[in-house]
Each structure stands twice: as C-alpha cells, then as structure tokens.
Amino acid sequence: MREIKYIILHHSATEPILNAEDTSGAELANVICNRARTHWQKEFPTYRCDYHFLVGQTGAIFKGQPVTLPAWHATNYAVNVHSIGVCFLGNFQTGIMKRAQFESGAMLVRKLMHLYGVPLKNVLRHKDVVSDITHRANSTLCPGKNFPYIKMLSALSEHAFEDISPVYPYYEEVEFLKKHGIIKGVDGKFLPKALASREEVALVAYRILKLILN
C-alpha cells in the first residue's frame, strides 16, 4: 500500500446531476470516471477514475479509483502519489453545498483521516496545492469559492464528535461541554437522540459542580 499523506478536496465544476433521473449523481459520477478511464487506459490499464471518491448532492458516495492506486487529480505528481482525491459533485464556484452532501462528505473525510493517519493540516483544497505546471498555488478555482472548507475543517477537528457536524443546531454547545469534560460521548460519538441513564445524569451534574466548586 502506498503512503497516504494528503486528502485533496475537489468539485466537479458541473451540475450536481447528469439529468432529472440522476438524483444521487451516480450517472454523473460514472461519466466523470469513464472519461478519465478512456483518457488514461493506454498508459495505465487499471486506471478507473481521477478521484478515489465522489460525493453526490444527496450524500451518496461513489467509489472511483481504488485507494491503493494514485489518481491524477491534484496537478502535482508528488501529491498525487501520496493522496486521496475526493470530488464533491456540483459547482461551488457558483452554487452552495447542501447539508446532506456536506455531512456525508465530512464523515467520509474523517474516516479516511483515521484510516490512513492523515492530519487535519493535510486536508487541502485542490487550489491549495502547488501546481507542477505553474509552480504556484491557486492555479485552479477548484473546489470553488463557496466550498465550505472552514466549516469542514471545523467538523473534522479533534474536538468534534464524529456523528455531529457544525450544521447540527447545538454543535457549539456540545463542543463546549466536551472541551470542558462535562460530556465524553461513546466511542467518539455524541449519539444526540440516545437517552441518558440516571447514572450518566448524575455524572454530568457531578462534573459541572466539581468544575464550579474547584
């Protein structure tokens, strides 16, 4: 297995779907991958897609290039060799990302970070990568000026529980309580709809009082 150091975020710079029937973006993802496959087939017979994962507007995730192989997506050879490319279907130079796509994409990136030990500072937008052609960053607009990068970094930060994102209505409150050790979660999850036992409520009360009285 190659060493994964970076996760690079892209947009498809297209409509999020191919046609009215393609609600999830599955057909569009196919078209994008087929185009890349045709382009690289002679040189790389096992090539499947320029992206390892594609995230549709409803949050559906499509697999492209196998993670074991590099894909040509970041306009930098060294980064391509050591990265995973994630493409969000849609144009975020002009459009706004919907909640389902954001949440699903953030959850995917978080999983990949854990799986391959990629630090948050190495989750980059395509435009942050120094291009081999121009030798500077910002040689592309990808993934677009409206791509919610800061919000995504915040959702991926270590403070956060993996099952809630910044669009969750009590995100700040929950993060605050976690930071102060009042709530601890279960296996990295907050489980917002789970019931608390009398024992857990007592522990929360104890931690709050201890913090105030100390």
Ligand SMILES: [Zn+2]
């Ligand atoms: Zn890109």
